[in-house]
Amino acid sequence: MEFLYPNFLWALAAILIPIIIHLFYFKRFKKVYFSNTKFLKEIKEETTNKNKLKNILVLLSRILAIAFLVFAFAQPYIPVGEKIKKGTVGVSIFIDNSFSMQTMSEDAPLIDKAKLKAAQVVNGFPDNTRFQILTNKLYGSEQKWIDKQNALEKISEIKLSPAVKKIKNILKRQKQSLGNNEIDNKYIYWISDLQKTIFNIDTGDIDTIIDYNIIALQPVREKNISIDSCYWQNPVPVLNQVNKLIVKISNHSSEDLSDIPLNIEYDNQNYPSGKLDIKANSSKTDTLELRIKTNGWNTAKINIKDYPVVFDDDYYIAFDVPDKIPVLNINNHNLANTYLKAVFETNKIFQFKHENVNKIDYSGIDKNRLIVLEDIPNISSGLKNSLREAVSKGVNVLIFPSKDADLDSYNSFLSSINANILDKYKKEENEANNLNRNEFVFTDVYEKITRNINPVRVKAGFPIKKFQSRNAYHVIKFKNGASFIDRFKYKKGNVYLCSSPFSTDINDLAKNPDIFIPMIFKMAIYNSNKERLAYSIGKDKSIELNNIKSSDKGLIKIVGNQIEFIPKQLNTDSGLKIFVSDEINKAGIYNIEINNNVIRKIAFNYDRTESDLDYISGKKIKKDFKENINYFGKNSEDINFTELIDSKQRGVELWKWAIILALLFLAIEILLLRFWKNK
Numbered sequence: 001m002e003f004l005y006p007n008f009l010w011a012l013a014a015i016l017i018p019i020i021i022h023l024f025y026f027k028r029f030k031k032v033y034f035s036n037t038k039f040l041k042e043i044k045e046e047t048t049n050k051n052k053l054k055n056i057l058v059l060l061s062r063i064l065a066i067a068f069l070v071f072a073f074a075q076p077y078i079p080v081g082e083k084i085k086k087g088t089v090g091v092s093i094f095i096d097n098s099f100s101m102q103t104m105s106e107d108a109p110l111i112d113k114a115k116l117k118a119a120q121v122v123n124g125f126p127d128n129t130r131f132q133i134l135t136n137k138l139y140g141s142e143q144k145w146i147d148k149q150n151a152l153e154k155i156s157e158i159k160l161s162p163a164v165k166k167i168k169n170i171l172k173r174q175k176q177s178l179g180n181n182e183i184d185n186k187y188i189y190w191i192s193d194l195q196k197t198i199f200n201i202d203t204g205d206i207d208t209i210i211d212y213n214i215i216a217l218q219p220v221r222e223k224n225i226s227i228d229s230c231y232w233q234n235p236v237p238v239l240n241q242v243n244k245l246i247v248k249i250s251n252h253s254s255e256d257l258s259d260i261p262l263n264i265e266y267d268n269q270n271y272p273s274g275k276l277d278i279k280a281n282s283s284k285t286d287t288l289e290l291r292i293k294t295n296g297w298n299t300a301k302i303n304i305k306d307y308p309v310v311f312d313d314d315y316y317i318a319f320d321v322p323d324k325i326p327v328l329n330i331n332n333h334n335l336a337n338t339y340l341k342a343v344f345e346t347n348k349i350f351q352f353k354h355e356n357v358n359k360i361d362y363s364g365i366d367k368n369r370l371i372v373l374e375d376i377p378n379i380s381s382g383l384k385n386s387l388r389e390a391v392s393k394g395v396n397v398l399i400f401p402s403k404d405a406d407l408d409s410y411n412s413f414l415s416s417i418n419a420n421i422l423d424k425y426k427k428e429e430n431e432a433n434n435l436n437r438n439e440f441v442f443t444d445v446y447e448k449i450t451r452n453i454n455p456v457r458v459k460a461g462f463p464i465k466k467f468q469s470r471n472a473y474h475v476i477k478f479k480n481g482a483s484f485i486d487r488f489k490y491k492k493g494n495v496y497l498c499s500s501p502f503s504t505d506i507n508d509l510a511k512n513p514d515i516f517i518p519m520i521f522k523m524a525i526y527n528s529n530k531e532r533l534a535y536s537i538g539k540d541k542s543i544e545l546n547n548i549k550s551s552d553k554g555l556i557k558i559v560g561n562q563i564e565f566i567p568k569q570l571n572t573d574s575g576l577k578i579f580v581s582d583e584i585n586k587a588g589i590y591n592i593e594i595n596n597n598v599i600r601k602i603a604f605n606y607d608r609t610e611s612d613l614d615y616i617s618g619k620k621i622k623k624d625f626k627e628n629i630n631y632f633g634k635n636s637e638d639i640n641f642t643e644l645i646d647s648k649q650r651g652v653e654l655w656k657w658a659i660i661l662a663l664l665f666l667a668i669e670i671l672l673l674r675f676w677k678n679k
Contacts, residue, residue: 001076001654008074018062022055054676061669068662076654087184090145091125092132092174093118095155096192098164099311100610103193103219105637110217111160114191117215117641118155121189122148124645132177134170136163137582143177162311162537162585164609167192168200175207186210193217197609199616203625212629215636218615219308223253225260226312226611227302228283231533232319235440236525238349239295239321245288247302247315251278252612264288266300276304295323297601299589312611316589316603317533324351327524328368330383331375332357332402337502339510340372343520350524357383366390366547370524374400374502379409388416391493393546393574396523399495400502401462418470419488419495422462431455432484434477435515439487441475441522446514453514456484458507461500476515492574496523534603537584543602545592546575558583558602560590 003009095118101111122131131151134142135158146154167190178186186209192198194216206212226249233244245264251257258277263270271290278284292298302315327344329336329352336354344352353368355361357376365371365386373379379387391397401410401422411421433455435442446453456476464483466472475485475496488495500507509516535543549571556578557566563586567578584590584604592600618633632639647653 001078003071003074003076005074008070011070011073012067014066014070015063018059018066022059054672058669058672061665061672065662065665065669068658068665072655072658072662074655076658078654088182089125089129089185089187090132090178090181090183091121091129091187091189092134092177093121093151093189094134094167094170094174094191095158096190096198097135097137097158097161098198098610099160099162099606100193100195100309100613101217102160102311103308103613104221105217106220110193110219111158113217113637114215115155115158117191117217117636118189119152120641121191121215121645122151122155124642125187130181130183132174133158134173136161136165138163138165138170138173143173145177145181162587162606163582164198164538164607166198166200168205171201171205175210178210187213189213189215191215191217193219194616195610195612196614196616197612203628206625206628208628212625214621214629214631215641216615216618216631216633217636218634219613221308222613222615223255224309224312224611224613225257225278225304225306226250226252226608227304227315228312228608228611229534230302230315230317233287233444234525235530236325236527237290237292237298237319237321238525239292239323242289242291245290245302245317246285247288248283248285249276249278249304250283250611251280252614254280256280261305262286262288263303264290264300265303266290266298267293292321295321297321297598299601299603309611309613311587311606312608314587315534315605316587318531318589318601318603319533320531320600322349325349325370325524326351326353326368327370327372328365329354329372329374330357330360331373332377333375337372337374339516340374340520343517344524347521360386362386366393366395368395369527370396370398372398372400372520375402377402377404378406379413384409384413384416387413388490391417391495392491394492394527396493396526397495398498398520398523400498400500403460403501403503403506405462407462414488414495414497417488417490417495419490419497420464420466420470420472420483420486422497422499423465425460425462427460430458430478430480430482432458432476432478434474434479434481436474436476439473439475440526441519445518445522454512455479456507456509456512456515458484458500460506464497464499475519494526531600534605536607537587537604538582538607540604541581542577542579543592544572544575544577545600548576548594548599554595556592556594558590559593561586561588 095114097111101114102109105113125148127148129148130145131148132143132145133151133154170190171188174188188210190213194214228248228250230245230247233246237243247262256277256279260276260278262273262276264273273288276284276286288302290300297318297320299316299318302317304313306313327350329340331337334356336352341352344350360383362382366389371387371390387397403425407422407424414421433453437443437446464486471489472483473487474483475487478484483499485496485498488497502510504510555566556569557564558580563583565583567580567583570577587605590602590604591598592602618631621629621631
């Protein structure tokens with residue numbers, strides 16, 4: 001047995017008071033009148049013995065009453081397990097307030113249970129303890145050390161948040177805070193549903209001078225369905241046409257689910273898209289058809305019905321539908337190529353333009369989606385630099401070399417973008433029929449064509465010299481395996497290089513509609529620099545704005561969902577990067593404005609990290625960490641952590657028993673004095 005306040009034991013000297021009283025008070029003599037002295041000696045001896053016994057019992061009662069009263073103030077305890085820790089105490093508590101904590105336990109959401117357990121932990125420590133209350137937000141204000149009352153207030157104010165942090169990141173902050181303070185006894189608590197996706201610590205992260213505790217809360221029913229992602233089947237949505245949107249949906253449960261309603265909201269209307277059946281613990285993609293009604297920035301929301309976890313049931317998207325796709329034909333003639341003009345001018349989505357190589361407007365060359373160079377004898381240094389800059393920003397370039405091409409100028413440009421080069425002109429008949437259907441320009445083009453596709457017949461050309469260090473993606477090959485058209489990726493754009501001139505006297509590509517029309521069409525609509533459909537809250541901290549500089553237009557701000565802020569900005573080679581940090585914390589559509597004019601819409605969705613309701617088991621934690629972490633699992637709801645921690649802090653407390661015994665002996669003294677009369 002030990003005492004919390006041993007200095008109070010000096011008060012045991014007060015025991016001398018009843019002893020002194022006893023010694024002096026009971027020596028007083030009392031006159032007794034007795035008519036017959038015959039039995040006086042006998043009576044006197046009997047009475048004296050009884051009085052002595054009473055006096056001893058009274059004295060003993062007083063001594064014990066005083067002794068136990070002193071013990072009560074000294075607060076005796078019996079240490080449990082290890083020696084009771086003394087000195088300053090610091091307790092860092094992480095309360096998981098991510099969206100997965102909205103699931104239900106037997107009688108309440110997990111977040112409410114987590115707050116209750118956190119309050120019990122706080123109340124279990126002494127009043128002079130310093131506390132740190134952390135959530136997934138990890139704000140700077142949360143890392144301050146506060147007293148017990150403020151800690152309880154902070155816990156009561158905690159609400160669900162879209163932020164998701166790994167336990168390893170939380171632990172790093174906790175250890176930094178505990179290490180930067182003069183704290184003798186260090187405690188860390190994690191109160192969470194402990195999903196596998198967030199529990200990423202290993203034994204090397206555990207410091208033995210810290211007392212680690214896990215309070216794991218898990219829902220009664222583990223079931224969830226989520227919309228994980230979506231993308232266009234074709235890279236560019238087309239106005240007034242049915243566009244296919246591919247949606248990925250996951251079933252995070254151990255049972256098959258059926259008749260899941262899938263809907264898409266567009267232009268203030270809801271379009272049901274049927275019902276889905278998804279096998280247990282698997283994902284499925286479905287195709288939604290959407291007819292786009294307006295050009296410019298459009299928005300939509302894909303939705304499923306699922307309960308109780310609903311944060312991942314909606315998926316917002318924002319996409320730009322161009323009014324016109326600009327295509328530029330550059331040649332050595334005064335008129336545009338007849339075949340190119342026929343392809344692009346008959347389709348209203350394209351804005352076709354021709355420029356003579358000697359009269360190029362270099363200032364607007366990077367505004368085109370596709371540039372077709374054909375029959376140009378020489379690529380000048382000015383054109384070379386402009387083309388390279390345009391490709392780096394996302395423009396696609398298709399090159400048909402002139403029969404009389406200056407190979408040095410061509411190869412200089414090709415080498416500058418790390419592409420293969422052209423060899424000397426060679427007359428040789430060949431057929432090109434090996435189409436790479438994995439390339440975007442031919443993907444899904446020939447699904448409904450059952451007849452054989454006519455090959456491209458070529459009479460002459462410039463063989464493409466290959467270098468291993470220059471990554472080429474073949475588009476069309478000759479029968480002998482040589483390249484007819486190759487693609488080269490350069491930064492955000494692509495360069496398509498044909499080995500033969502664009503002349504029907506030399507090859508019949510332009511007269512082969514099965515190959516030429518879909519190829520040139522998809523080269524024009526392909527945009528590797530396309531804007532993202534959606535961003536994830538907490539994960540995506542920045543957004544790229546192409547072809548915009550911070551000083552070009554004016555004040556840039558983000559507006560939506562009842563918030564408005566000016567983001568941090570950074571100029572890049574291709575445009576402007578803006579940083580959203582933690583300003584955006586609600587899923588939905590936001591506008592990017594310059595001088596109050598909307599230049600772009602962006603969609604933000606909640607992070608899907610916690611969609612998978614798979615939890616780490618207590619058995620694994622105990623196996624991996626042994627005694628280094630105290631784990632409270634299924635029985636945590638039945639544990640009163642206030643009493644548990646208090647008993648660990650102080651051991652088995654005996655002061656209450658000391659008070660009871662002190663009162664008991666006082667009562668015995670009163671009873672002895674009242675009912676045991678002196679003779």
